[in-house]
Amino acid sequence: MASGLRAVVGVGAVGGLLVVLLWSEQQASNRMPAQARGRGDTGEEDTGFRVVMERFEAPEINHNHSTNNNNNNNNNKLHRRHGNAIVSPRSSAVHAAAPPPPPPPPPQPSVLAAADADADAGHPESRKASQGPPRSSRTIIYVITPTYRRPEQVAELTRLSQTLMLVPDLHWLVVEDAVSPTRRVLSFLDSCSVPHTYLLGTASRRYKGANKPRGVSNRNAGLKWVKVHAKDGVIYFADDDNTYDYRIFDEIRMTRQVSMFPVGLVTRLGVSTPIVSSGKLVGFYDGWIAGRRFPVDMAGFAVNVQFYLKRNAPLMPYSVGFEEDGFLKALRIKPEEIEPLAENCTKILVWHTRTVKTQPAVKMPDTDKVTKTNLHHLKSQIVFPSGLS
Amino acid sequence: MASGLRAVVGVGAVGGLLVVLLWSEQQASNRMPAQARGRGDTGEEDTGFRVVMERFEAPEINHNHSTNNNNNNNNNKLHRRHGNAIVSPRSSAVHAAAPPPPPPPPPQPSVLAAADADADAGHPESRKASQGPPRSSRTIIYVITPTYRRPEQVAELTRLSQTLMLVPDLHWLVVEDAVSPTRRVLSFLDSCSVPHTYLLGTASRRYKGANKPRGVSNRNAGLKWVKVHAKDGVIYFADDDNTYDYRIFDEIRMTRQVSMFPVGLVTRLGVSTPIVSSGKLVGFYDGWIAGRRFPVDMAGFAVNVQFYLKRNAPLMPYSVGFEEDGFLKALRIKPEEIEPLAENCTKILVWHTRTVKTQPAVKMPDTDKVTKTNLHHLKSQIVFPSGLS
Known part of the structure; x- marks a missing residue:
C-alpha cells in the first residue's frame, strides 16, 4: 500500500465493506491534480485512484482564529457602502480583512449598525437589525464565494447569482482577493437581488507563483464573518465557476454537523464522492488521495454553523491541495457522523466546471x-x- | 481599405458619424478567430479591429426551407416520449430531424397531437392543444440551444436552465447533435421545470474535421420547429456554455424585427457590439470583421417570429464563421431597422463564456x-x- 495512505482501519465498524480499493499502486503525491483543484494548468495527477477509509482520530485543532474573538477592528480598513445591508436582500456591505496570518478579526455587528446612515433607503426594515443576517423560520445557508479580478469575473458572478436566486433563506458572502474592491463587482452587487455581503479577503504577499494557495484568504475572511455574525445556519464554499443544481441547497440546509455529497467533473474519475453503504460513509472515491484523511472537493461538503462554533471555528490552512482536509480535520468529525446528501450520494448535483481564461482586452x-x-x-x-x- | 470590407456607404443617413474606424489595415480574413467563435483552438484572429458600417441591400434569399413547407414527415424518424409536451412546462417532446441538406421538414402539429395517448398524464390540459406552445398574454421567447454529448453537457444545461427558470413565457428548444437522444439529457429534461422541447439536430457526415460547422444542424432543426409551431414570438440562439443575465430576455421579448445587443468576452476586444448613436445602429465593433455585413456574435441578436416567417423563414448556412451573417442577410433587414437593446447597447448582459473541456472519465x-x-x-x-x- 502506498505509504501516503492511512487506510483500512475500522472497516467492520462501518458496514463490513472492504473500503480500500487500489486502482493502482502509485504513490500518493503531495502535488494536487490540476483538474481536481480547478487551477487549470499546474500540478500532476495520480493516474489511478484509491478509495480509502480513514480512521478518524481527534486531530490537531487550528487555534489560529479562536483566540482573536474579542479584539476586533484594530487592523481593519473598513469600507462601507450600505452599512447594514446584511439584512436586506438588495444591498451590499463592503468589509475589508487584512491578509492573514495572523488573521485580523472582522468588524463587529455594532460597527455595521453604526454605519447605517446611508444604508438601503428602499428597505427601511434593514436598519432595525444590528445583529447580522435576517432571522428566518428556515435555516440560513451562508454561501462563501471566493473571487478575483479577471475578464470573466462579472459573468461568472452573474451566472452563480442566478442560481442562488432560486434558493430562499440564503446569504451570499462574496469575498474578493483584491487590495481594494473592484468597481465592476460592486456595481454588479448593487443590482443583485441575492442577499449578500461583499468582503475583501486579500491574500498575503508571502504566497507567490503558480502553486500558491488560492481562495484561502477569501474563504477565511468569509469564515471570520460567519463567526462574528451567525449563531446558526450552514456554511458552504461555492466557487464562482462551478455549477450547482439549485436543489442541492435544500439538502445542504439540513446539515446538522458536516454533510458530504458527490461533485462531478473532478479528476479523471469524473466524480469525487464519499462511498456510502447502508446510509453510512465507508470511504472516498477520488482521483487524488495523497494521504488526505478527507479526500473531498471544496464544493463537496457543508458545515453547520453551531457545530463549527463548538469546534472553535477553525480556519482553512494555507496548504495547497490540503485546504479541505485541514479544515475538516480541525472540525474533529467522525466518519460515522458525516451526513451523506443527494439521496445518499447517488446524485450528482454539483459540478467542478471551469471557464476558459480569456486575456484582458x-x-x-x-x-x-x-x-x-x-x-x-x-x-x-x-x-x-x-x-x- | 481592406478589400474584404464593403463599408462606408450611407454614413450621412445614419447620424453623421464616421462609421469606419480602421484599427489596423490588416486584410480581413475568412478564417474566424477562435475566441470569437467559441471553438477554442482553431482559426486565427485579426489582431486589430474594424468598425464597419454596411450599406444593406436586398440580399440573396435562402430558399432552402421555404419550399418544403407542406410535405412533412416523410424523412423523419420521430421519437416520442411525451407527445404534446410542448404545452406543458414540465415535460419534453423528442423529435428527430435528419441531417440537412436538403433539410427534412419537422413534424406537423397534427402528428404531435396524434402521439398524445401516453403524454403527460399529470397535465391533462396539454392534450387539448395541438398547435405548438401555449398561448400567453406575453410574447413567447423561443430559445434555441444547440448541444452535444460531452462530460460537462448536463452541467451546462443545468446551469442554463436555471437562468431560463427566471424568465416567464419562454419555450426552450434543446437541440442535440446526436444520432439518438442521450439518455442523460432526457433524464435531465424530465426534471427540468423550464417549458421545453427536445429535438435531434444531427449533423451531416459530410462535414468533418476541426473546422466543420458546429451547431448549424441543431439551430436549423430549431428554426424548422419554430416555422411549423409558432406564429409569433421571438427567436434567440443561446449556446449552453454562454452566460446570460436573465434581464436581457425581457428586452429580447420586445423585438419587432431584428434586435441586437453587446456580447462580452468575444475576441481580443472583449466585446462584440453594434455601434449606436442617437438610438440608431451606425456600425459594428468586433474583432473579426472578415467582410461580413453583420459582424455579430450568435448570442448578440434576436428575431421576431412574424418577421422571420414573412422573410420566408431562412435557415442558417453551413459556412464556418458566416452563419450569423448569412442568416441575417437572408432576413433582408436594413440597418436603420435594427433595434438596439440593453439600453442602446450600453450594457453587457450576455457573455461568450466557454468551459474547459474535460476528457471522458x-x-x-x-x-x-x-x-x-x-x-x-x-x-x-x-x-x-x-x-x-
Missing part, C-alpha cells in the same frame, strides 16, 4: 468614434490590462 | 466495491469514453 482608442457612442459606456465593463479604465 | 471497475454502493448509481451520470455505460 485590447484597449479601445480614445477617439470620437468611441467616446461619442455607446462604446464609451461599454468600456467600463471590460477588463483591460492596466486596470479599471 | 476513466471507467469504474465492475467490482462489489462499486456495484454494491452508491458508486453504482453515479456511474450512469458520468461520461465514459465508450458510451452511456
